[in-house]
Each structure stands twice: as C-alpha cells, then as structure tokens.
Amino acid sequence: MSNYHPLTFEEAISFARSIPGHFPADAKLDCQEIGDGNLNLVFHITDQNGGKSIIIKQALPYAKVVGESWPLSLDRARIEREALQLQYGLCPGLAPEVYAFDDELAVTVMEDLSDHTIMRKGLIEGAAYPLFAGHIGEFLARTLFFTSDLAMNPQHKKEHVKKFINPDLCKITEDLIFEDPYKLSDNNNYPEYLEDEAQALREDGALHLEVALLREAFLTRTEALLHGDLHTGSIFVTAESTKVIDPEFAYYGPMGFDVGAIIANLLLNYASRPGWTKDADERRETEERLLRMVSDVWTEFETRFRKLWNEEAKDPMAGAPGYQDLYVTKVLRDTAGFAGCKMIRRIVGLSHVADIDTIEDQRLREEAQCKALAIGKQLVKNHRGVNTGDDILRLVKQAVQPFEGAVR
Amino acid sequence: MSNYHPLTFEEAISFARSIPGHFPADAKLDCQEIGDGNLNLVFHITDQNGGKSIIIKQALPYAKVVGESWPLSLDRARIEREALQLQYGLCPGLAPEVYAFDDELAVTVMEDLSDHTIMRKGLIEGAAYPLFAGHIGEFLARTLFFTSDLAMNPQHKKEHVKKFINPDLCKITEDLIFEDPYKLSDNNNYPEYLEDEAQALREDGALHLEVALLREAFLTRTEALLHGDLHTGSIFVTAESTKVIDPEFAYYGPMGFDVGAIIANLLLNYASRPGWTKDADERRETEERLLRMVSDVWTEFETRFRKLWNEEAKDPMAGAPGYQDLYVTKVLRDTAGFAGCKMIRRIVGLSHVADIDTIEDQRLREEAQCKALAIGKQLVKNHRGVNTGDDILRLVKQAVQPFEGAVR
Structure with a gap:
C-alpha cells in the first residue's frame, strides 16, 4: 500500500479521465466530495458538457467518527469492491456497476446513483x-x-x-x-x-x-x-x-x-x-x-x-x-x-x-x-x-x- | 513449490543432518520409510551410534489410495505443521514436538514416537x-x-x-x-x-x-x-x-x-x-x-x-x-x-x-x-x-x- 494517499480533487478527475471509454476527450469534469460517511472519501465526478457522471470511492486508513485513532485496513476497499462486483453479477439491477478500481489507492469507480x-x-x-x-x-x-x-x-x-x-x-x-x-x-x-x-x-x-x-x-x-x-x-x-x-x-x-x-x-x-x-x-x-x-x-x-x-x-x-x-x-x-x-x-x-x-x-x-x-x-x-x-x-x-x- | 520433489532416503538423511544441534557430527544415520498412510512419506531416521531418532514427514501431491488421480495441495503440510505447533504449544505432553520444517518441500521434522x-x-x-x-x-x-x-x-x-x-x-x-x-x-x-x-x-x-x-x-x-x-x-x-x-x-x-x-x-x-x-x-x-x-x-x-x-x-x-x-x-x-x-x-x-x-x-x-x-x-x-x-x-x-x- 506504499503508493496510497488520499486523492486530491485534481487526482480524482485525472483518475476519472483515465478510465477507458467512459468520458470523451473533451469532457469538462467537475469534482465534489460528497461523503457523509465516516470511513471513506466519495468523489462525485460530472462531465459539465455531456452530463455523464461517476462516483469514485476511496477508503481512508482510519474511521473519521473517532478521529484518526481507529485505524482500518485499506484492504476493505478490495473487499467492498469484490462484494459489489459479486452482488452486481447476481443482481444487476439492484447494485451499482463497478467501472474500474485501484487496490493500491483503495479506490473503486462506480455508477453514479444521484438520481436516487x-x-x-x-x-x-x-x-x-x-x-x-x-x-x-x-x-x-x-x-x-x-x-x-x-x-x-x-x-x-x-x-x-x-x-x-x-x-x-x-x-x-x-x-x-x-x-x-x-x-x-x-x-x-x-x-x-x-x-x-x-x-x-x-x-x-x-x-x-x-x-x-x-x-x-x-x-x-x-x-x-x-x-x-x-x-x-x-x-x-x-x-x-x-x-x-x-x-x-x-x-x-x-x-x-x-x-x-x-x-x-x-x-x-x-x-x-x-x-x-x-x-x-x-x-x-x-x-x-x-x-x-x-x-x-x-x-x-x-x-x-x-x-x-x-x-x-x-x-x-x-x-x-x-x-x-x-x-x-x-x-x-x-x-x-x-x-x-x-x-x-x-x-x-x-x-x-x-x-x-x-x-x-x-x-x-x-x-x-x-x-x-x-x-x-x-x-x-x-x-x-x-x-x-x-x-x-x-x-x-x-x-x-x-x-x-x-x-x- | 517449484523445488518440491519426494525425498530420497539419502536426501532425508542429509536433511536430518542439517537440523542444528540434533545429531552429533559422527552420527551414523539410518533411514526407513514407515508410512502406512495414503497421503505422505514418513521417514524414520535413527542414529545407529547414539540411538537418537526423528521422524521426517513429507506430503505427497496426491492421495495414494486412488493412485495419482486425486491431487492434493502440498499446502496441507504447512497446515499440518502449524496445527501441530499450536497443539504442542497448548498441550506439550499430548502432541509430538516439531523440530524443523521446509514448506517448499512440504516436510515436517518431528519427535519420534516409535516407543508408542x-x-x-x-x-x-x-x-x-x-x-x-x-x-x-x-x-x-x-x-x-x-x-x-x-x-x-x-x-x-x-x-x-x-x-x-x-x-x-x-x-x-x-x-x-x-x-x-x-x-x-x-x-x-x-x-x-x-x-x-x-x-x-x-x-x-x-x-x-x-x-x-x-x-x-x-x-x-x-x-x-x-x-x-x-x-x-x-x-x-x-x-x-x-x-x-x-x-x-x-x-x-x-x-x-x-x-x-x-x-x-x-x-x-x-x-x-x-x-x-x-x-x-x-x-x-x-x-x-x-x-x-x-x-x-x-x-x-x-x-x-x-x-x-x-x-x-x-x-x-x-x-x-x-x-x-x-x-x-x-x-x-x-x-x-x-x-x-x-x-x-x-x-x-x-x-x-x-x-x-x-x-x-x-x-x-x-x-x-x-x-x-x-x-x-x-x-x-x-x-x-x-x-x-x-x-x-x-x-x-x-x-x-x-x-x-x-x-x-
């Protein structure tokens, strides 16, 4: 996990751009952090031109609720991502689709559900x-x-x-x-x-x-x-x-x-x-x-x-x-x-x-x-x-x- | 497991010799295969001079009972050895002591119990x-x-x-x-x-x-x-x-x-x-x-x-x-x-x-x-x-x- 660090907005946007076949080359990507949970960063990336959007979820190495004093393994991002993929495979309509991931960064890129x-x-x-x-x-x-x-x-x-x-x-x-x-x-x-x-x-x-x-x-x-x-x-x-x-x-x-x-x-x-x-x-x-x-x-x-x-x-x-x-x-x-x-x-x-x-x-x-x-x-x-x-x-x-x- | 191969008697003896502090340098080691099980080789190594003896157990990559057609993971030697060490730690008098092991060869060297x-x-x-x-x-x-x-x-x-x-x-x-x-x-x-x-x-x-x-x-x-x-x-x-x-x-x-x-x-x-x-x-x-x-x-x-x-x-x-x-x-x-x-x-x-x-x-x-x-x-x-x-x-x-x- 040596390369791990919490993503900046710029890094989140460039990660989003790097996903093959998702955003067009001229996409004008906007990023907001919308996490209200205690354990993760949640970036909402939107193409201001086309309206397409994705979620980038990144695990934090601690639980925010109790400050940085409750350390949590970043491997949980891999566990969550594998569980999501398995759930989506079994119930495609009932779980978000995973588009990409990076286990080292503890990042999962998935379907945006902000219409829900x-x-x-x-x-x-x-x-x-x-x-x-x-x-x-x-x-x-x-x-x-x-x-x-x-x-x-x-x-x-x-x-x-x-x-x-x-x-x-x-x-x-x-x-x-x-x-x-x-x-x-x-x-x-x-x-x-x-x-x-x-x-x-x-x-x-x-x-x-x-x-x-x-x-x-x-x-x-x-x-x-x-x-x-x-x-x-x-x-x-x-x-x-x-x-x-x-x-x-x-x-x-x-x-x-x-x-x-x-x-x-x-x-x-x-x-x-x-x-x-x-x-x-x-x-x-x-x-x-x-x-x-x-x-x-x-x-x-x-x-x-x-x-x-x-x-x-x-x-x-x-x-x-x-x-x-x-x-x-x-x-x-x-x-x-x-x-x-x-x-x-x-x-x-x-x-x-x-x-x-x-x-x-x-x-x-x-x-x-x-x-x-x-x-x-x-x-x-x-x-x-x-x-x-x-x-x-x-x-x-x-x-x-x-x-x-x-x-x- | 690339280095794995079933030990010859000579190899078993030389493995026994290599265990630090067990047999004296002039030990005259004899080896017999005494396995009657289906899954392993069991070498009984005895010092013809001093009478000291050990068991070398090596897992086979298949079950003998059904020929070579029932493949078995060699990782079970690691599992057995870790279980033995754990059991010996909890009940020293009730399980054999492990003297040495080699996970690549799927080998565990342990106490000889042939007086039992x-x-x-x-x-x-x-x-x-x-x-x-x-x-x-x-x-x-x-x-x-x-x-x-x-x-x-x-x-x-x-x-x-x-x-x-x-x-x-x-x-x-x-x-x-x-x-x-x-x-x-x-x-x-x-x-x-x-x-x-x-x-x-x-x-x-x-x-x-x-x-x-x-x-x-x-x-x-x-x-x-x-x-x-x-x-x-x-x-x-x-x-x-x-x-x-x-x-x-x-x-x-x-x-x-x-x-x-x-x-x-x-x-x-x-x-x-x-x-x-x-x-x-x-x-x-x-x-x-x-x-x-x-x-x-x-x-x-x-x-x-x-x-x-x-x-x-x-x-x-x-x-x-x-x-x-x-x-x-x-x-x-x-x-x-x-x-x-x-x-x-x-x-x-x-x-x-x-x-x-x-x-x-x-x-x-x-x-x-x-x-x-x-x-x-x-x-x-x-x-x-x-x-x-x-x-x-x-x-x-x-x-x-x-x-x-x-x-x-």
Missing part, C-alpha cells in the same frame, strides 16, 4: 416504496443463496470465506452491536433521560444470553457472503428502483444478519412515526404500511429463497426431507434476533439513526427511543421461538402495546 | 489405557477452547480461520463422511451381504435430514481449530502417555467433530469385540470398559472445558447466565451426531477400520458391521435430543439390544 434518494431520508419523509420489499427480497435471496454452500462448490466457497475475512470491519459490528450496549462503555451514546433504560440493558441476564447466542452466530457461522451493514442508509431508492451500496462490511456470516438489518431499520422508522406524522389517521396508515413492509420483506425473501433452493441447489443433501424448512426457520429466527440487536444499539450505542435522533420534540423522541428499545428487546428475547413472519409482527405489537395509550 | 503404539492396534489387542480419557479430554478441551472465540481475540481468530482454510482435505471429509454413504457412489466399499443395509441408508429420509444438518455444521461453523481426523489411528499411546498426531485435516469447524471422532472409534472397537474376545465374561468386561471410556471421554472433556471457560474465557458475553450450559449441550449433540456419521462411513464408505475389517470369522464380522451401523444410525437420528453424556450410552444400548441374543 437515500432510503432512510425517503422513509422519514413518509415515502411508500411499494416495490422495495420485492427488490430487497430478490437481493437478499440471490446474494445469500448463491454465495452459500447450498449453491456453491464447498471448496470454492471456502476460498470465498478466506477472501472475505474482514477483521477490522467485523470488530466494529462485534463491539457496537453485540457488546457495548450491554455494558458500561465509552462507545455508548445516549441522553441522560435514557439512563434507566440503559441500565436495564446492562442488568438483564436473559437478554444477555440471547445476545451471546446471536454474537456467537455472527462470529462463527459462515453461511453466506453478507452485505454486513444493510441499513436504509446503505440503500438508494426511487419509486421504481432499489440499489444496495457500500458493502465494505462484507463477510461470511449468518444469513439472518442481513435480513434482520432491513427489518430493524424499517422498525426504527416505524417507532419514529409519531415524531413525523402529526395526523393520527395518516400516522396509523404509515405505521401499518411499515409493518406490512417488514412482513413483505420476509415473505418476498423466503419465497425467492425457497424457489432458488428448489431449482438451483447444488448441495447433495438439499433434498433431504424437511431440511429446507428447518433452514428457513433458522434464518427467520436469526433475522428476528439480529433485527432486535440492531434496534437496541441504534438507541444506546455509538451510532444512531436520523429517523429518531432528528425528531425535534423531546417527548416524542423519547417515546420513539423507548418504543424502539421495547421492540428490540422483545425480538432478541423471543427470537428462538419465532416460527413464521407473522410471529415477528406479533412480537412488535406486543412490545408497542404499552405505548398505545400515550398522549400526543 | 497406535491406539487402534492396542484396542484391538484388548489393552485398557486407563489414563486415555483424561489425556484426550485435556487435549480436546485445551485445543478447542483456546482456538475459539471464547478465548481468542475474534480478530486474531479470523486470521486463524483464514490460515487454516483447507479445501482439499475438507473435501475428503465432506464426500466420504457426509455424502457418499447416503447415495450410490463409486467411493463406497462394502461386501455384497451389506447391500440391504446400504440401500436402507440411501432411502432413509429422516436420517438424511440429520446428516444434512451435521454436514451444514461442518461446512459453516468455525467454532475452533479441529484436528479434523481424530480417530484411534491418529493417536499413539503407552500405558502412561497419549500423543495425538497427523492433524493434516486441521480446519476451523464445530467442536463436536473432534470429540465425536474419538467416541466413534471407541464404539467401533466396542462393536467389534465379539470378533476378538472369545471368553464371554472377558468380552462383557471389555465392552463395559469401552462404554465407560466413551462416557469418561465426554466427562473429562466437559469438566475441563467448563473449567477453562470459568477461568480463562476472554469472550465479553461468556458470563451470560445459561450460555455455558447451552454451549456445552450444543457440543454434546454435535458429538453424538458426528460420532454416528463416522461410524456409518467406516462400514459402507471408502475407508474402513481394522477393528472390524480384520475379524476373520465372517459371521462375527457381519455382526460387528451391523451393530456399528445400528449404533451410528441411532446416534445420528437422535443427536438433537441428547442432553447428557449418559444419553449417548443409552442410545448405544438401545441400538445394540437386538444383537444381545445373537448366537456366537
């Missing part, structure tokens, strides 16, 4: 996305199925496991999701008024047991190549299109981790609605739509996953009677558990979600935070008993029941 | 080994615990997972243990009179489901660095000493795979006793001793594993109430299931055990084969319901009950 909106922003604004569940169900089913031993030669899959060993980024997940919220930690971040809730998380032995089991699954189960950070801030949408971006946390892990991430972030938005939708009927309608999306995401995933299994499985034992059902139930239970963990950490952990944090009214923000924690705990504690997608909705409804009478 | 006996041979001859359960319980507990996320930094452990990705040798396990016995395969190898039994294995859907789950666990669960081939032919013993050798199948997998291998091979010997011990009382006594060993191996492992957990766990969630019990139960269930799979494959699969195959009387050999199959199936089909070590013995006794009245 970050899904989290769209959801906060109350947008509906009726095609989303089908799109993400397709993305999840294809990327998880085709990278697993169900569809891959197990020897080839082992080489994939090796290629996607991703210790630095996994450490972020392991610490922030599976450890910090359950102990006193400088990484935690919550307002004074949530201290009782945070203390309850630290003292709940039954909760710790379920978190320990989910953490163990994340640490030890190489089921499929995960996106690894599939929240609604990693998804670009329009009414017709869904594009999953930023797989730098890609890693072989349990399938339910990705499915759970989607569901957690829909439920975080669900918990936030009283902060955004004042009209009671409209709020009820939006909340019901979000719960339907949760249910649809699971169903669309499950239907496609089972179809792929029936039609494309290479695993010699895939036809064993009952195996598919047990496998799908395992993924569902993991989905519920990981969704719960991800909700909890977004309230008391280091990194939050705008859906909740940007609610201006403190009373409504606190209600949203407590509701998200209640759902999260309910899902984690009961994940091993979940048998159907409806069970997830039932757990959510049980968890929010005490909030139903809340004065707004 | 191969345990399988000793068991066939009716030897007792009262210290064995404690020794192997120690080996299992320490090697499995200290290479897991329970004791290792998870980032460091991921680098281990990467280093021990072992596709070629895992393929042998995956094919021969988890696939071939349950279908028509040229790799299977059984006498005509077992055709009905073999057919029953191919047609038993309930059995296939359990095998599918165990195969999935082997393919996807990176719990600990396994020996990977821990049968009684990979163990050297004396009355006082136990040395585990040949970890070339080392790989990150489910802990129960190693514990199950030991138990399977003790039970294969148990099933063979009528072929070896004519006196009824002596036979009964030997059988009871073998069942006690099975039970003791589990207990000695479990006791030590729990003690290590209580005293040495680094996992931040290790103290979650109930976690250790659930973890141990998982290992026990896997142990029962993998033990069953290993017994089945030794009867109908490619590679058999001398305990049973060398019984001269065909009627007694057939009884032993059917008994081993019955125990194997019973363990596999019921492994998910096992809760204590005694449950394993109960399943064994249920399985052998129909044979109790057999005329001998």
Whole structure:
C-alpha cells in the first residue's frame, strides 16, 4: 500500500479521465466530495458538457467518527469492491456497476446513483416504496443463496470465506452491536433521560444470553457472503428502483444478519412515526404500511429463497426431507434476533439513526427511543421461538402495546 | 513449490543432518520409510551410534489410495505443521514436538514416537489405557477452547480461520463422511451381504435430514481449530502417555467433530469385540470398559472445558447466565451426531477400520458391521435430543439390544 494517499480533487478527475471509454476527450469534469460517511472519501465526478457522471470511492486508513485513532485496513476497499462486483453479477439491477478500481489507492469507480434518494431520508419523509420489499427480497435471496454452500462448490466457497475475512470491519459490528450496549462503555451514546433504560440493558441476564447466542452466530457461522451493514442508509431508492451500496462490511456470516438489518431499520422508522406524522389517521396508515413492509420483506425473501433452493441447489443433501424448512426457520429466527440487536444499539450505542435522533420534540423522541428499545428487546428475547413472519409482527405489537395509550 | 520433489532416503538423511544441534557430527544415520498412510512419506531416521531418532514427514501431491488421480495441495503440510505447533504449544505432553520444517518441500521434522503404539492396534489387542480419557479430554478441551472465540481475540481468530482454510482435505471429509454413504457412489466399499443395509441408508429420509444438518455444521461453523481426523489411528499411546498426531485435516469447524471422532472409534472397537474376545465374561468386561471410556471421554472433556471457560474465557458475553450450559449441550449433540456419521462411513464408505475389517470369522464380522451401523444410525437420528453424556450410552444400548441374543 506504499503508493496510497488520499486523492486530491485534481487526482480524482485525472483518475476519472483515465478510465477507458467512459468520458470523451473533451469532457469538462467537475469534482465534489460528497461523503457523509465516516470511513471513506466519495468523489462525485460530472462531465459539465455531456452530463455523464461517476462516483469514485476511496477508503481512508482510519474511521473519521473517532478521529484518526481507529485505524482500518485499506484492504476493505478490495473487499467492498469484490462484494459489489459479486452482488452486481447476481443482481444487476439492484447494485451499482463497478467501472474500474485501484487496490493500491483503495479506490473503486462506480455508477453514479444521484438520481436516487437515500432510503432512510425517503422513509422519514413518509415515502411508500411499494416495490422495495420485492427488490430487497430478490437481493437478499440471490446474494445469500448463491454465495452459500447450498449453491456453491464447498471448496470454492471456502476460498470465498478466506477472501472475505474482514477483521477490522467485523470488530466494529462485534463491539457496537453485540457488546457495548450491554455494558458500561465509552462507545455508548445516549441522553441522560435514557439512563434507566440503559441500565436495564446492562442488568438483564436473559437478554444477555440471547445476545451471546446471536454474537456467537455472527462470529462463527459462515453461511453466506453478507452485505454486513444493510441499513436504509446503505440503500438508494426511487419509486421504481432499489440499489444496495457500500458493502465494505462484507463477510461470511449468518444469513439472518442481513435480513434482520432491513427489518430493524424499517422498525426504527416505524417507532419514529409519531415524531413525523402529526395526523393520527395518516400516522396509523404509515405505521401499518411499515409493518406490512417488514412482513413483505420476509415473505418476498423466503419465497425467492425457497424457489432458488428448489431449482438451483447444488448441495447433495438439499433434498433431504424437511431440511429446507428447518433452514428457513433458522434464518427467520436469526433475522428476528439480529433485527432486535440492531434496534437496541441504534438507541444506546455509538451510532444512531436520523429517523429518531432528528425528531425535534423531546417527548416524542423519547417515546420513539423507548418504543424502539421495547421492540428490540422483545425480538432478541423471543427470537428462538419465532416460527413464521407473522410471529415477528406479533412480537412488535406486543412490545408497542404499552405505548398505545400515550398522549400526543 | 517449484523445488518440491519426494525425498530420497539419502536426501532425508542429509536433511536430518542439517537440523542444528540434533545429531552429533559422527552420527551414523539410518533411514526407513514407515508410512502406512495414503497421503505422505514418513521417514524414520535413527542414529545407529547414539540411538537418537526423528521422524521426517513429507506430503505427497496426491492421495495414494486412488493412485495419482486425486491431487492434493502440498499446502496441507504447512497446515499440518502449524496445527501441530499450536497443539504442542497448548498441550506439550499430548502432541509430538516439531523440530524443523521446509514448506517448499512440504516436510515436517518431528519427535519420534516409535516407543508408542497406535491406539487402534492396542484396542484391538484388548489393552485398557486407563489414563486415555483424561489425556484426550485435556487435549480436546485445551485445543478447542483456546482456538475459539471464547478465548481468542475474534480478530486474531479470523486470521486463524483464514490460515487454516483447507479445501482439499475438507473435501475428503465432506464426500466420504457426509455424502457418499447416503447415495450410490463409486467411493463406497462394502461386501455384497451389506447391500440391504446400504440401500436402507440411501432411502432413509429422516436420517438424511440429520446428516444434512451435521454436514451444514461442518461446512459453516468455525467454532475452533479441529484436528479434523481424530480417530484411534491418529493417536499413539503407552500405558502412561497419549500423543495425538497427523492433524493434516486441521480446519476451523464445530467442536463436536473432534470429540465425536474419538467416541466413534471407541464404539467401533466396542462393536467389534465379539470378533476378538472369545471368553464371554472377558468380552462383557471389555465392552463395559469401552462404554465407560466413551462416557469418561465426554466427562473429562466437559469438566475441563467448563473449567477453562470459568477461568480463562476472554469472550465479553461468556458470563451470560445459561450460555455455558447451552454451549456445552450444543457440543454434546454435535458429538453424538458426528460420532454416528463416522461410524456409518467406516462400514459402507471408502475407508474402513481394522477393528472390524480384520475379524476373520465372517459371521462375527457381519455382526460387528451391523451393530456399528445400528449404533451410528441411532446416534445420528437422535443427536438433537441428547442432553447428557449418559444419553449417548443409552442410545448405544438401545441400538445394540437386538444383537444381545445373537448366537456366537
């Protein structure tokens, strides 16, 4: 990595020019840095003449969120780029195309998606996305199925496991999701008024047991190549299109981790609605739509996953009677558990979600935070008993029941 | 690997001489090839003057058992050597010491254990080994615990997972243990009179489901660095000493795979006793001793594993109430299931055990084969319901009950 240095705007433009067959020789290239993440530079390069544009993403050797003190391997740019190419190959409509890359500079050049909106922003604004569940169900089913031993030669899959060993980024997940919220930690971040809730998380032995089991699954189960950070801030949408971006946390892990991430972030938005939708009927309608999306995401995933299994499985034992059902139930239970963990950490952990944090009214923000924690705990504690997608909705409804009478 | 070639006796001797500080300058070295395995050359080098001796093990680039047509990566010599060093570091008395190695030649030089006996041979001859359960319980507990996320930094452990990705040798396990016995395969190898039994294995859907789950666990669960081939032919013993050798199948997998291998091979010997011990009382006594060993191996492992957990766990969630019990139960269930799979494959699969195959009387050999199959199936089909070590013995006794009245 000796030649590595963060690109200047001029260097980014000249890198863009060097990509064969992309910009014409007389292109008038403009460059802006649009990264709002913590780990990367993101250059948006536009041809002022022709309107063509690309994204150049460059990994930084540290996490900005904690200054330069959290060093991160630049190899994650290679991991992200290989994951993107693999996801694009499996789901061409659902991930950005990679045009070029330079592993030494930790740079990936890819499709510009600035005609899309970050899904989290769209959801906060109350947008509906009726095609989303089908799109993400397709993305999840294809990327998880085709990278697993169900569809891959197990020897080839082992080489994939090796290629996607991703210790630095996994450490972020392991610490922030599976450890910090359950102990006193400088990484935690919550307002004074949530201290009782945070203390309850630290003292709940039954909760710790379920978190320990989910953490163990994340640490030890190489089921499929995960996106690894599939929240609604990693998804670009329009009414017709869904594009999953930023797989730098890609890693072989349990399938339910990705499915759970989607569901957690829909439920975080669900918990936030009283902060955004004042009209009671409209709020009820939006909340019901979000719960339907949760249910649809699971169903669309499950239907496609089972179809792929029936039609494309290479695993010699895939036809064993009952195996598919047990496998799908395992993924569902993991989905519920990981969704719960991800909700909890977004309230008391280091990194939050705008859906909740940007609610201006403190009373409504606190209600949203407590509701998200209640759902999260309910899902984690009961994940091993979940048998159907409806069970997830039932757990959510049980968890929010005490909030139903809340004065707004 | 450009410099690789199988060593001649002269080269082996000169390699031995080159190891600093081992043999004196006037050593009169003799060399014999003593490999009875299928994958390696094993040179026994002895100083005719001083009596000092060493073993030089060199990997072959193919499996001898199927001619040169089954190519195997020479990198497995590196994997075996690193596993040996790691096991010796964790259990100095229970594995041979590595004196030197050459990765290019796929050579490892190690402690000579020719004062020990191969345990399988000793068991066939009716030897007792009262210290064995404690020794192997120690080996299992320490090697499995200290290479897991329970004791290792998870980032460091991921680098281990990467280093021990072992596709070629895992393929042998995956094919021969988890696939071939349950279908028509040229790799299977059984006498005509077992055709009905073999057919029953191919047609038993309930059995296939359990095998599918165990195969999935082997393919996807990176719990600990396994020996990977821990049968009684990979163990050297004396009355006082136990040395585990040949970890070339080392790989990150489910802990129960190693514990199950030991138990399977003790039970294969148990099933063979009528072929070896004519006196009824002596036979009964030997059988009871073998069942006690099975039970003791589990207990000695479990006791030590729990003690290590209580005293040495680094996992931040290790103290979650109930976690250790659930973890141990998982290992026990896997142990029962993998033990069953290993017994089945030794009867109908490619590679058999001398305990049973060398019984001269065909009627007694057939009884032993059917008994081993019955125990194997019973363990596999019921492994998910096992809760204590005694449950394993109960399943064994249920399985052998129909044979109790057999005329001998």
